[in-house]
Amino acid sequence: MVGAGHFSRCFIPLFQAHPLVQEVSCCDLDEATMAEVAQRFRITRTFRNLDEVLQSDVEAIAIFTQRWTHAPIALRALAAGKHVYSAVPAATSIEDLHLLVEAVKKTGLIYMMGETSCYYGNRLFCREKWDAGEFGHFVYGEGAYYHDMSHGFYSVFQRGGGANWKATASVPPMLYPTHSVAMVLSVTGARMTSVSCLGWKDRSDDGIFLREVSQFGNDFSNQTALCRTSDGGMARINEFRRCGTKGGRSVRLSLFGTEGSYEESARDAMWGSRMADPVSVEDQIKCVDVYASDKEEEPKVERELRRDFLTSFAPVHQKYRERLPGSFRTQPNGHEGSHQFLTDDFVRAVVSGRQPFINVWESAKYNAPGIIAHESSRREGEWLAVPDFGATPA
Template sequence: MVITLGIVGAGSFSKQFVPLFQAHPLIRDVSVTDLLPERSEWFKSRFGIRSYASFEDMLNSDVNAIAIFTQRHLHGPLAIQALQAGKHVYSAVPMADKIEEIQGIVQLAAHSGLIYMLGETAYYYPAALFCREEQRKGSFGDFVYAEAQYYHDMEHGFYEAFQHSGGEQWKRAAGVPPMHYPTHSIGALVSATGAYVQKVSCFGYKDDRHPDEVFGHGKNDWDNPFSNETAILHMSNGGICRANEYRRVGIKKSTSYIGTFYGTKGSYEWAYADHYFVRSEGSAMKVSNVSKLLNSAELESHRNDPDFTDQVANGKYDYVSMSPIMNAGRLPQQFEKLEAGHRGVHKFLVDDFAKAVHTGKLPPNHAWAAARYNIPGIVAHQSAMRDGEALAVPDLGDAPAEWALLDPEAAV
């Protein structure tokens, strides 16, 4: 199947994806729509693509796949509308911020056979790839405990990001509960453990003293008082995870990663530029430094610089450089000269979605997986609002067994 792709939301993030969508050999045509016509116009002249006057016009056209890049709380209803119109859907994270919307997306995907893929960047990050693969191979033994986090201080680009489309009322959206954007932390944990969350207890960092007045009673659309939320997750395999979603924290780099991962036979630990893999061999423990596999060659080439750790802490080498653990060789050669953000991950996102639509096979981070990344976050925020009360997390189950899974490494 040849893909004709319509992008909804001509904002800061989608413009990084247009050259990749245009270059992908399975995508024939790319178009755009935005509520603000001047943004669509800018995309038209910058990338030479067509535009539609509205999302509804795009849905009524022969576009067969929709890529959603609107502000985060708008994704759920747009994905539902697109699936109802018979379109395949790629959605930037999060999936939705209401459990009913997530249920709706999963049901529509099940009944229609259409592809839904969540564009979760952290899934393709080196630590997630490493832990997922070693866990799958059994190197860690039985899963015990892991930690993941998405730290992104408001001052590191978030004010500008929310102001870009939020107008005078931008704080109403900027105060979104951190756990409503849980996929970078919880998604990484769920995908690496291969388990799902059954129960959650969460505490919030009350932030009504800060002069920006983004968080606090009456300050935002969710009446959310918390800038930081920490969730303890009880997993279906009996293990425990800790997920942090922080928007007020003294760390420069906005980043999402698995920090530690422990099993009964081994573990993974990370600090800045150093990654360690520990396994028991008989009665002894063997420690391997796996930094060269997980860091990009560019980062490693600066290891002896006097300010190396500061540079790493500031995310200097992260943006476009891939690590050896990321299989760049499986990407279309048309991508070779193009830059891609989040350590090159955007290339994998576009490639997996295009291959899934083309083959009809389920991509990584399909609707059922995505539900398992998002629903625990929504329930976690409810728990935080109830002073950490442990709450059961609804699970929407596995993807249908008869629906073949895409092997992203295989040629289509």
């Protein structure tokens, strides 16, 4: 585990409980944090820095560091012969996405990005409808991530950015696009070919989204992109960090096909077709809320983030749970039931040598539209092409 922060602690017990994992070790630059995590999770081997990790005999690393550091760490790890699991995003530049793809091609190692939305109940429901042909041809999709800064993000960036946290808290929303982009593309299997994006210049007085302060030269706190997809459809992606909404789902999906449609709001989800009125399917995709963070072994998270960190399965997950290790039944979960699936996917991929679902090619497909969209917003909506990184090898 590279990084011992709050998110990492959600996955440590899962890797420890997996029957195909022999040992979990941990690395963090903060000695106090490292000592705390080692004691809590009974970790016997720790590392002071990444160099020590890469020189060791560990077979794989899981990256849980600041989002703009993921790609550089992953590239070093692949070069050192380590399999890589990375929290999102995979990268914040097109160049690094190309380098990641080439590194996996060259080394034959496993790279997986832990995109949680791929296992959300709404995505699984829509994928089942898609596979059954009930959507017909894809027409239009909406993916959105609505997360106001005041809902737990201030403390997240303060912990990760230190004294200069405001410079990094201003990360452009479209450089963190994978929750919303994957919602659409992981259902249809298409990719985005071009994008036009507009940004909303921040008006808050907290001094975060100021171009002169931002490490990224960014003053957009909200961005909206319109995309063309490779199957001839259209998609709108919203990444908002200043928005008057609280509670309900922050990551949302709506899809329209020629035969069927799925529409979602903060607290309801509707399925309809050309031949039938819409009906609510919320009871199929809603997760059981697990707010057990008062227990010592649970990660301590802000109340606003508990829905993300500590939510478990929905009814739609039931058939997919059968392939999970039995040892997971007593383990924590999070991000709408996704943590256990993501952990199992990566471990099985490393052991089998087969590419996981969210491999480096899929990761690039989910990341690239946002990176290009941010550049488009800097040009006031200019249409720009999204590069094609190719498909997962057969």
